Each structure stands twice: as C-alpha cells, then as structure tokens.
Amino acid sequence: MEKTRREFILSTTRAIGLAALGGLLWSAYVDEVTANALILRPPGALDEADFLRQCIKCGMCVEACPYDTLKLATAGSNRPLGTPYFEPREVPCYMCPEIPCVPVCPTDALDITKVSTNNQLDINKAQMGIAVVDTKNCVAFWGIQCDACYRACPLLDKAIFLEYTKNERTGKHAFLKPIVDSDYCTGCGLCERACVTQEAAIFVLPREVGMGRVGDHYIKGWDKSDEKRVENATAKTTTTEISSRKAVDSLNDMGDLLND
Amino acid sequence: MINILHKHRFLILRRIVQVSLMLLYIAGNVWGWKFLQGNLSTSLLLETIPLSDPYAVLQMFVAGAIVSSNLIIGALIITTFYLTIGGRVFCSWVCPVNIITDAAAYLRRKLKFDSVSKKQPASRNIRYWVLGLSLVLSYILAVSAFEFISPIAITHRAIIFGMGLGWAAMLIIFLFDLFVLKHGWCGHICPLGGFYSVVGKFGLVRVDHDEKKCTVCMKCKEVCPEMQVLHMVGKSSEQVLSGECTNCGRCIEVCDDDALNFSIRRLAKERGNETSD
Numbered sequence: 001m002e003k004t005r006r007e008f009i010l011s012t013t014r015a016i017g018l019a020a021l022g023g024l025l026w027s028a029y030v031d032e033v034t035a036n037a038l039i040l041r042p043p044g045a046l047d048e049a050d051f052l053r054q055c056i057k058c059g060m061c062v063e064a065c066p067y068d069t070l071k072l073a074t075a076g077s078n079r080p081l082g083t084p085y086f087e088p089r090e091v092p093c094y095m096c097p098e099i100p101c102v103p104v105c106p107t108d109a110l111d112i113t114k115v116s117t118n119n120q121l122d123i124n125k126a127q128m129g130i131a132v133v134d135t136k137n138c139v140a141f142w143g144i145q146c147d148a149c150y151r152a153c154p155l156l157d158k159a160i161f162l163e164y165t166k167n168e169r170t171g172k173h174a175f176l177k178p179i180v181d182s183d184y185c186t187g188c189g190l191c192e193r194a195c196v197t198q199e200a201a202i203f204v205l206p207r208e209v210g211m212g213r214v215g216d217h218y219i220k221g222w223d224k225s226d227e228k229r230v231e232n233a234t235a236k237t238t239t240t241e242i243s244s245r246k247a248v249d250s251l252n253d254m255g256d257l258l259n260d
Numbered sequence: 261m262i263n264i265l266h267k268h269r270f271l272i273l274r275r276i277v278q279v280s281l282m283l284l285y286i287a288g289n290v291w292g293w294k295f296l297q298g299n300l301s302t303s304l305l306l307e308t309i310p311l312s313d314p315y316a317v318l319q320m321f322v323a324g325a326i327v328s329s330n331l332i333i334g335a336l337i338i339t340t341f342y343l344t345i346g347g348r349v350f351c352s353w354v355c356p357v358n359i360i361t362d363a364a365a366y367l368r369r370k371l372k373f374d375s376v377s378k379k380q381p382a383s384r385n386i387r388y389w390v391l392g393l394s395l396v397l398s399y400i401l402a403v404s405a406f407e408f409i410s411p412i413a414i415t416h417r418a419i420i421f422g423m424g425l426g427w428a429a430m431l432i433i434f435l436f437d438l439f440v441l442k443h444g445w446c447g448h449i450c451p452l453g454g455f456y457s458v459v460g461k462f463g464l465v466r467v468d469h470d471e472k473k474c475t476v477c478m479k480c481k482e483v484c485p486e487m488q489v490l491h492m493v494g495k496s497s498e499q500v501l502s503g504e505c506t507n508c509g510r511c512i513e514v515c516d517d518d519a520l521n522f523s524i525r526r527l528a529k530e531r532g533n534e535t536s537d
Contacts, residue, residue: 015389018389019389019393022390022393023393023396023397026393026397026405026409027397027400027401027405029408029409030397030401030403030405030408030409031401033408034401034403034408049402052403053320053323053324053325053402053403053404054320054325054326056301056302056312056313056316056317056320056331056404056407057299057301057407057413057417058298058299058301058302058303059289059298059299059417059420059421060297060298060302060303060304062289062421063288063289063292063297063298071421071422072417072421072422074417074418074421074422074423074424074425074426075414075418075424075425075426075428075429076424076425076426076428077424077425080408081407081408081409081413081414082301082407082408082413082414082417104297104304106298106302106304106310106312106328106330106331106334107302107320107325107327107328107330107331108326108328
C-alpha cells in the first residue's frame with residue numbers, strides 16, 4: 001500500500017515535471033521562431049502578431065500567385081515555419097489588380113478589406129512594406145544619372161519621385177535623387193529588384209521596421225487635418241513643484257559643504 | 261504473386277491513397293490544378309468545398325484567432341468524415357509521416373530489434389499530454405503552438421511547396437522510430453494522432469475479431485502499430501473499439517485464419533451478437 005502510494009506520487013510529479021519541461025522548451029522555441037521582424041508578407045496581411053495567429057499555413061496564396069513571388073517558409077529558412085513571404089530582390093510583387101492571393105485566404109489572415117476601396121479591390125492600398133534608400137550607396141546621390149527604381153515603380157511620381165538639386169561639385173549637373181513617399185509606397189519591391197548596385201541601395205523593409213512614429217507630442221499646426229491624428233490623445237499636464245527659496249540657497253548656503 | 265498482393269492489399273491501397281493525395285496537392289501547386297488546392301492544414305476541393313484540419317482550427321480558436329465560417333465548415337466536414345470511418349484513418353491512410361514511420365517499423369522487424377529489447381520505456385498516453393499542452397501553449401502564446409513545430413506539417417509542406425530542410429525533420433522521425441522508440445512518433449507522441457484517437461472513439465468502421473477462428477499465432481500483434489488495441493485477440497470475439505486503432509488493416513492482411521475483418525460498429529450490444537458474421 002505504502003509503495004503504490006509512493007509510486008503514484010512519483011509518477012504524477014514526474015509527469016507534471018516533464019510536461020513543464022516540455023512546455024518551456026516548446027514555448028521558447030515557438031517564441032523564437034515567431035520573433036522574426038524582417039519578413040515581408042503578402043498584400044492585405046494583418047499586423048504580424050495577428051497574422052501569425054490567423055494564418056493556417058495552407059499555402060493557397062502561394063498557389064494563387066501567378067509570378068511565384070510568394071513562398072512558404074520552409075524548415076531551415078529561419079522564418080516562421082510555413083507562413084507566406086516574399087523576397088523582392090528575387091521576385092517582387094507585381095501588384096496584380098485582381099490580387100489573386102488575397103480572396104483565396106480561408107482564414108482572413110490576408111484581409112480583403114485592407115486592399116479594397118468601396119468594396120473594389122485596390123492593390124494600391126497594399127502596405128507590404130516600405131522602400132528605404134541607402135543614400136551613401138545610391139549612385140543617383142553620387143550624381144550619376146540613374147532612375148532605375150523611379151522607372152520601375154508602379155506608382156511612379158507618387159511612391160518614388162525625383163528630387164532635383166544642383167551638383168555643386170561639377171557646377172553644371174543636377175542630382176536626380178529618388179525619394180520615397182510612405183503615403184503611397186506599397187512595398188512591392190519592384191524598385192529593389194531594379195536597383196543597379198551590387199546589393200540593392202533601395203530595399204523594402206516591413207513598415208514597423210522602416211518607419212518612425214511621431215507620436216502625440218508634435219503636430220503640424222499649419223495643417224488642420226493633422227489635428228485629427230491626435231484627437232484621441234490623452235492630454236496630461238504635469239507640474240513639478242520647485243521651491244524658489246531652495247533654488248537660491250543652493251548657491252549661497254555653504255554651511256553643509258564646509259562641514260563635510 | 262497474387263498471394264503477396266492479397267497479403268498486402270490494404271497496405272497497397274493505403275500507399276495509393278497517400279501518394280495520390282500528395283500528387284493532387286503537388287499538381288494544385290505546380291500546375292495549378294483546381295481539384296485539390298492547399299495542403300493538409302486547409303484545402304479547397306473542386307474550388308468549392310473547404311476542408312480543414314480540425315486540430316489546427318481548435319488551436320487557432322484557443323489562441324484567440326477569429327475563426328472564419330470557411331474554416332468551421334471545413335473542420336466539421338473533416339470531423340464528420342473521420343467520425344464515420346474511424347478517426348485515425350487519417351494517420352494510416354492520409355498522413356505522409358505514416359510512410360516514414362512504417363518504414364522504420366518494417367526495418368525494426370527485419371533487423372529483429374524488438375526481439376533484443378522487448379520493453380518499451382514510454383507510455384502511449386504521452387500524446388494526450390502533448391495534446392493538452394499544445395492547447396495550453398496556444399492559449400498562452402496566442403499562436404497555434406503545435407503548427408509551428410509539427411513534423412507532419414513540415415513534411416507535407418516540404419512535399420508540396422519545396423523541401424528546404426524538411427528532409428531533416430523526416431530523418432529525425434525515422435531515426436527516432438528506428439533507434440529510440442518503437443512506433444515512437446505515431447504511437448506515442450503525435451498530438452494529432454491523440455486528437456484523432458479521441459475522435460475515433462466514436463468511429464463506425466471497426467476491425468472485428470472472431471476468437472473461434474483465431475489460432476493465437478500473434479502475427480497481428482507483431483505487425484500492429486498500436487498493439488494494445490488488440491488485447492482481445494485469442495481471448496474473446498469482439499470489435500476493436502479503442503480510438504487508437506488506425507484502421508490500417510495490417511492485422512487483417514497478416515491473419516492466415518480469417519479471424520480479423522473490417523466491420524461496421526455494432527451500436528446495440530444484444531442486436532450485435534445476432535448480426536455478427
């Protein structure tokens with residue numbers, strides 16, 4: 001009787017211990033593989049955390065993509081296993097107007113409302129990423145004429161426009177500098193694909209990685225619509241009480257200083 | 261020759277089903293066939309009928325995902341299907357990992373590993389612990405926990421969408437089953453197998469044992485990947501009612517005495533004795 005009770009306690013604690021051990025290892029692994037922030041998702045994808053929860057990894061978006069842009073992360077690719085992504089330098093997103101990859105998603109991890117205006121599919125609303133220019137390695141910023149990315153951009157003159165400035169070095173040429181407007185850039189990566197440098201000097205990053213955020217502390221006072229941005233900001237005034245006497249005394253009161 | 265075919269009739273059928281399903285999925289991805297698209301997690305049959313892995317959907321639900329009606333319908337169709345023909349039919353007739361673990365088990369038998377070390381050190385209930393753990397972790401991590409480590413998903417995605425290091429996952433399972441634990445993955449650990457074992461408890465297609473014909477040669481137990489379900493062999497005439505039976509039909513094939521056969525579950529006990537054949 002005593003022995004079976006001991007056996008029972010031992011086997012129960014062992015099972016609980018092993019479950020805890022396995023659970024910790026398991027969750028550590030899942031946490032690690034889902035932590036990849038540098039991954040570009042198909043058009044209409046939810047925010048990364050929601051996307052990872054919602055995607056069932058069926059690959060139907062991959063099958064629907066006519067350009068073989070989308071891939072499913074394989075084992076060993078160091079990306080969240082089985083989820084769809086693309087690498088623009090290899091194959092960019094060609095921004096099909098009918099967006100075949102989105103409506104086939106059975107779980108709404110690719111949300112059709114994120115790429116539609118007035119219930120009409122609108123690929124220009126996609127926010128797959130943001131193109132970023134490395135101005136040190138972009139030859140246009142050296143003064144060499146190159147508008148490969150600008151020409152490749154499907155939203156030419158909106159998502160990428162050229163800024164003309166005078167080239168002081170030669171005194172008679174112009175810089176044609178490509179500038180990305182994040183209001184329009186979809187992150188399709190056609191610019192990255194077209195870039196002529198050995199490693200692309202314009203490349204697409206996920207928007208959370210490639211963009212800053214102003215926050216509620218600054219608004220464009222000259223722009224009425226910018227006030228809307230901070231409409232829901234909670235204003236909180238903090239006052240710090242300063243003793244005016246002490247502030248003066250700190251310069252004059254030598255007593256304590258000499259005592260030490 | 262005919263005899264060999266007859267002795268492996270279910271095995272051959274199973275391989276045909278497994279391979280042709282994978283081929284249909286591959287054709288869906290590579291050549292754009294519209295017959296069966298997606299993979300074993302979720303697919304679309306004939307561009308209309310959704311099919312979803314109910315265990316994956318359950319994990320999503322626990323993780324707090326918004327489960328679309330498509331997924332619910334797909335999961336219900338699959339669950340109903342396996343409720344009818346026996347839950348773990350998925351394991352032995354559909355799952356591609358089954359081919360790997362069967363190969364390991366075959367090699368173990370041929371190399372006579374099991375006569376050297378008979379005792380299996382692990383419990384077959386581990387899978388239910390893993391099943392429970394996967395749901396707890398899905399809730400805590402807010403993602404489908406098993407789907408991010410599942411060797412089953414790695415394997416079928418590797419076959420359908422491109423290999424990557426997927427072969428390594430297959431090799432790990434093969435070596436584990438060969439050297440570490442007999443029927444280790446499918447019979448002990450796999451939570452999807454555990455899930456379908458629970459579903460399979462209510463399945464209608466059952467292996468039926470006729471004790472009067474049995475000569476107690478024990479060939480069936482030797483070949484069965486879940487031999488605990490054959491506890492009645494040589495003892496009493498009854499159906500294999502455990503949900504852990506995969507309905508693979510290996511026991512029926514190897515039986516030289518026609519003591520095992522597929523049957524439909526007898527729902528009422530007393531009526532069952534009259535209709536049994």
